[in-house]
């Protein structure tokens with residue numbers, strides 16, 4: 001147990017260390033919806049060593065959506081642009097939220113995105 005705790009603490013410290021660079025990359029706004037509300041790093045790949053490509057700077061609302069919250073269709077359209085990001089945590093993370101929404105346009109939007117092909121197939125298989 002103690003080991004897991006330490007690893008988790010180290011991980012958080014590492015993410016905090018990357019936070020400054022992340023905020024700069026995100027231009028101090030949410031990387032999904034551009035809001036500036038309570039921005040924090042969001043960890044897309046919690047099973048891997050923290051790195052910038054696996055983190056997205058997200059607002060409070062988008063972190064809610066990332067952890068399974070439901071969005072209304074208008075809100076989902078504002079997130080759609082994030083699919084065009086070349087940062088995996090930004091594009092793949094938002095793709096998962098859109099997939100959960102089951103909106104009819106999601107498949108096409110993901111097919112058109114710049115997400116790497118293997119990941120894209122894996123995501124589309126969830127639809």
Ligand SMILES: [Zn+2]
Nearest residue numbers: 030033059062
């Ligand atoms: Zn947001």
